[in-house]
Amino acid sequence: xxxxxxxxxVLLAVYSCKKxxxxxxxGTETVSSETPKSNNKIVTLNGGITEIVSALGHEKEIVGTxxxxxxxxxxxxxxxxxxxxxxxxxxxxMAVNPTLILASDKDINPELLGKIKSSGIKAxxxxxxxxxxxxxxxxxxxxxxxxxxxxQKLNDKIDADxxxxxxxxxxxxxxxxxxxxxxxxxxxxxxxxxALINLAGGQNAVSxxxxxxxxxxxxxxxxxxxxxxxxxxxxxxxxxxxxALKMPGVSQTNAGKNKKIIAxxxxxxxxxxxxxxxxxxxxxxxxxxxxx
Amino acid sequence: MxxxxxxxxxxxxxxxxxxxxxxxxxxxxxxxxxxxSPYKILWQVIKGDEGLSLxxxxxxxxxxxxxxxxxxxxxxxxxxxxxxxxxxxxxxxATGDLIGLTSGATLLAAIAIVLGGYFKQYLPEVVQFSxxxxxxxxxxxxxxMLVYRISSSGGKTNVVMMLLTGVAITAxxxxxxxxxxxxxxxxQLRDLTFWNLGSLAAATWTKNxxxxxxxxxxxxxxxxxxxxxxxxxLGEKDAQHLGINVEKLKKQIIIIVALMVGTSVAFSxxxxxxGLIVPYxxxxxxxxxxxxxxxxxxxxxxILLLTADTFSRSIVxxxxxxxxxxxxxxxxxxxxxxxxxxxxSL
Numbered sequence: 360x361x362x363x364x365x366x367x368x369v370l371l372a373v374y375s376c377k378k379x380x381x382x383x384x385x386g387t388e389t390v391s392s393e394t395p396k397s398n399n400k401i402v403t404l405n406g407g408i409t410e411i412v413s414a415l416g417h418e419k420e421i422v423g424t425x426x427x428x429x430x431x432x433x434x435x436x437x438x439x440x441x442x443x444x445x446x447x448x449x450x451x452x453m454a455v456n457p458t459l460i461l462a463s464d465k466d467i468n469p470e471l472l473g474k475i476k477s478s479g480i481k482a483x484x485x486x487x488x489x490x491x492x493x494x495x496x497x498x499x500x501x502x503x504x505x506x507x508x509x510x511q512k513l514n515d516k517i518d519a520d521x522x523x524x525x526x527x528x529x530x531x532x533x534x535x536x537x538x539x540x541x542x543x544x545x546x547x548x549x550x551x552x553x554a555l556i557n558l559a560g561g562q563n564a565v566s567x568x569x570x571x572x573x574x575x576x577x578x579x580x581x582x583x584x585x586x587x588x589x590x591x592x593x594x595x596x597x598x599x600x601x602x603a604l605k606m607p608g609v610s611q612t613n614a615g616k617n618k619k620i621i622a623x624x625x626x627x628x629x630x631x632x633x634x635x636x637x638x639x640x641x642x643x644x645x646x647x648x649x650x651x
Numbered sequence: 652m653x654x655x656x657x658x659x660x661x662x663x664x665x666x667x668x669x670x671x672x673x674x675x676x677x678x679x680x681x682x683x684x685x686x687x688s689p690y691k692i693l694w695q696v697i698k699g700d701e702g703l704s705l706x707x708x709x710x711x712x713x714x715x716x717x718x719x720x721x722x723x724x725x726x727x728x729x730x731x732x733x734x735x736x737x738x739x740x741x742x743x744x745a746t747g748d749l750i751g752l753t754s755g756a757t758l759l760a761a762i763a764i765v766l767g768g769y770f771k772q773y774l775p776e777v778v779q780f781s782x783x784x785x786x787x788x789x790x791x792x793x794x795x796m797l798v799y800r801i802s803s804s805g806g807k808t809n810v811v812m813m814l815l816t817g818v819a820i821t822a823x824x825x826x827x828x829x830x831x832x833x834x835x836x837x838x839q840l841r842d843l844t845f846w847n848l849g850s851l852a853a854a855t856w857t858k859n860x861x862x863x864x865x866x867x868x869x870x871x872x873x874x875x876x877x878x879x880x881x882x883x884x885l886g887e888k889d890a891q892h893l894g895i896n897v898e899k900l901k902k903q904i905i906i907i908v909a910l911m912v913g914t915s916v917a918f919s920x921x922x923x924x925x926g927l928i929v930p931y932x933x934x935x936x937x938x939x940x941x942x943x944x945x946x947x948x949x950x951x952x953x954i955l956l957l958t959a960d961t962f963s964r965s966i967v968x969x970x971x972x973x974x975x976x977x978x979x980x981x982x983x984x985x986x987x988x989x990x991x992x993x994x995x996s997l
């Protein structure tokens with residue numbers, strides 16, 4: 360027993376010395392090098408952030424993206440798809456030799472974040488809020504991170520687009536269904552879909568909970584939406600409009616009876632980047648059509 | 652004495668194999684060192700070379716080397732804990748994951764993460780790790796006591812009871828952990844994949860220091876117990892007559908196995924079947940001679956897990972396969988093989 364205590368205490372002592380040393384090293388690493396703009400190699404780990412960087416004219420500097428970065432499509436050829444942020448590991452990110460990593464606080468897994476922070480590569484994790492103000496703030500922060508001050512035009516475009524949203528007299532109740540394989544989830548509040556539905560002049564049929572919850576037939580009937588809202592890819596996977604109408608509980612709702620089903624591109628809906636205004640106008644048009 | 656030199660021969664052989672696999676593993680990965688070899692970079696890191704690029708150093712030292720060492724440590728502890736349990740229960744089916752120790756550890760680790768979230772930021776990193784680690788140990792220990800109480804009477808183990816208790820603990824652990832993950836928005840909880848299939852992606856040197864400490868403490872006590880476990884095979888009474896303190900031995904095994912399983916689970920989730928596969932293969936070679944299979948399982952467990960982990964991070968680049976899928980793929984058939992072999996005696 361004495362031996363063990365001795366060994367353990369020696370190890371602990373060694374370890375604490377090590378840790379001190381590590382701290383000092385890290386202290387010097389926080390100094391970010393001023394890289395010239397054209398030499399930036401950026402990894403963007405969020406669809407909206409990817410769009411902002413591209414819209415600011417830096418698309419060529421993006422060397423890696425996550426799976427949600429579907430726009431602009433030209434990125435497919437030039438940037439490496441690093442997969443899903445939930446299951447991503449550090450080495451594939453390091454493999455594209457980035458000088459800057461940009462991510463959203465919404466979806467990144469904490470272990471990957473820890474690894475990114477200790478990798479010594481300059482990284483910015485932005486707080487993302489699903490609102491017009493939040494998007495403008497994000498655009499401003501991303502622009503500063505990549506050394507571009509010419510971002511006002513993006514914000515102006517969002518405002519100009521949003522002006523085209525026409526108010527709808529009787530706000531339709533919209534239920535967003537996230538269909539992935541056999542899992543059906545519905546969107547509560549504090550999600551990108553919830554924010555977009557409100558911007559587009561509709562109202563979320565669900566107000567009882569935040570985030571996504573599994574769809575239950577009773578909850579669908581109780582929410583009684585006027586319109587069902589899907590990602591285009593999700594609707595396809597669920598068997599199109601036919602499949603959507605067969606979903607549990609749907610036939611008992613206004614949306615089911617009147618066959619009001621709409622779908623939009625997932626990246627456009629959930630990006631909350633420079634195309635936010637476009638997305639709101641697009642959804643607004645679909646909602647107006649479906650309330651006729 | 653001849654047996655002793657035979658043991659050293661096999662130990663040396665398997666250690667050499669482990670080193671070869673580690674060398675191969677260090678060279679495996681998507682990062683490109685722009686022409687240089689990772690070995691050269693590792694040498695520069697060890698020498699403390701100033702001119703090294705930060706990224707190169709980070710990938711070799713903090714990503715690959717840390718992960719290789721973690722695989723070696725956890726693989727070793729899982730295999731030895733399996734061997735120790737099989738000696739204690741006198742049954743080749745006793746392993747941490749099958750009798751519910753890992754589930755108990757997972758459950759308490761998850762609870763510690765949820766509750767610890769409230770005051771975590773005020774604690775230094777070492778204490779944070781130990782908090783989850785200690786909870787996982789307590790979880791493993793309580794499960795172990797439960798299984799042992801329910802399945803053993805008068806020095807005999809009822810295997811069916813042992814496995815069913817494991818099933819029950821696993822079911823309870825799984826449901827509560829699932830519930831915690833469902834209600835908690837705490838990113839710290841990771842997700843069910845980590846807790847059910849394990850991952851070594853989060854390896855750091857800090858964790859490795861903790862693991863090494865636990866490993867050394869455990870092995871100093873457990874590894875020399877091979878002869879005593881051999882005597883236990885004769886029956887506890889006979890072992891007593893040979894001058895072995897059976898009760899003390901049992902207590903030691905219970906605490907040390909819980910410690911090893913708990914720490915491993917806290918850092919790498921549930922990586923199943925390592926404690927089943929390694930002793931099984933060693934038994935085929937050396938019968939149930941614990942003086943041989945205890946020390947050898949320490950090295951062979953590392954070989955197994957390091958190989959599995961290197962595959963898991965290179966098969967589906969740039970992402971990776973949960974390592975538990977690979978170990979279960981190997982372990983499942985062996986589990987069935989053991990069942991068939993012992994059909995009569997179970």
